[in-house]
Amino acid sequence: MSRMGSPTLREKAYEAFKERLFSRDIRPGQFLSQRELVAVTGMPLGAIRELIPRLEADGLIKTVPQRGMQVAHVDIDLIRNAFQLRLILEREATVEFCRSAPDELVSTLREEHVSVQREAEKGVTPELLERAQHMDWMFHDTMIDSMGNSLISSVYRVNSIKIRLIRQGDTRMLPELVTSVMREHMRILDALVARDERAALEAIEAHIDVARRRALGV
Structure with missing residues (x-):
């Protein structure tokens, strides 16, 4: 700016x-x-x-x-490198968020996810799909930004661009993935509500690994 x-x-x-x-x-x-x-x-x-x-x-x-x-050309090295960097940054951010995020913020994030999850069970409309995708990105950005480190936020944003380039059909929020992604997020959020760092880390690691494997087609 x-x-x-x-x-x-x-x-x-x-x-x-x-x-x-x-x-x-x-x-x-x-x-x-x-x-x-x-x-x-x-x-x-x-x-x-x-x-x-x-x-x-x-x-x-x-x-x-x-x-x-x-x-930028998408290849195996880019996929592995981008997801490795994402994991490193988000593990640190998850710990920090678990320790210091206001209860009200965590509760609000959880309530928003519950709402989308319930709607998705009835059927995924284009409007819901767009809202779910935005919420997915916003959730991860919020945790990263909670660290209060502009350098980390900047690096994360650039890496996110590369993540979104990688086999976009597999990594973006598809209708059939809305429920599963919301479920993965709920595991993270439930751990955050409980202030359980270990459970939150396990949940974020599993969530990123699912996205990585989907991008690699394995």
Whole structure:
């Protein structure tokens, strides 16, 4: 954010790039020129030129000699590395959240999950699917941000972009996964309500391992 609190053009371009990535208008492994990035994001060339070093630093694109810029390519190494980093960060965040999260916040998160879980048992509508996906991301982001460490939050957000790129059909919230994912979250939340660090860690580790194995197709 700029010092005045308004997003800069580069920040707007970054968000536009992410949106196009998640909508698959930009695809993993795709080669793009600066002009093509302008066209697909709708941002001016100057903003794109400022954006590129950040995308390179985040590992979202790389420059390939003679060919131009390539969007991050999804392979086994990326899957393993991204999920390993996620596990490291979320284990620490879960312990911190278990120790210090306000009771009211934990209870609210649990109540929201119970509500979605009950609705999902009756049938998953597009609206419920979107709400469940948002709640899934928000739940993990909330625990990470509870650490109060902007560096960790930043690293986690970039890694989350890569997680969402990995076999999107397997890692995003699909209708048939809503109930199972909510159930996995409920195990974590029940442990958090009880302030049981060991149970919370076991639950978050199991939850991330399920997502990792789904991404690997095993």
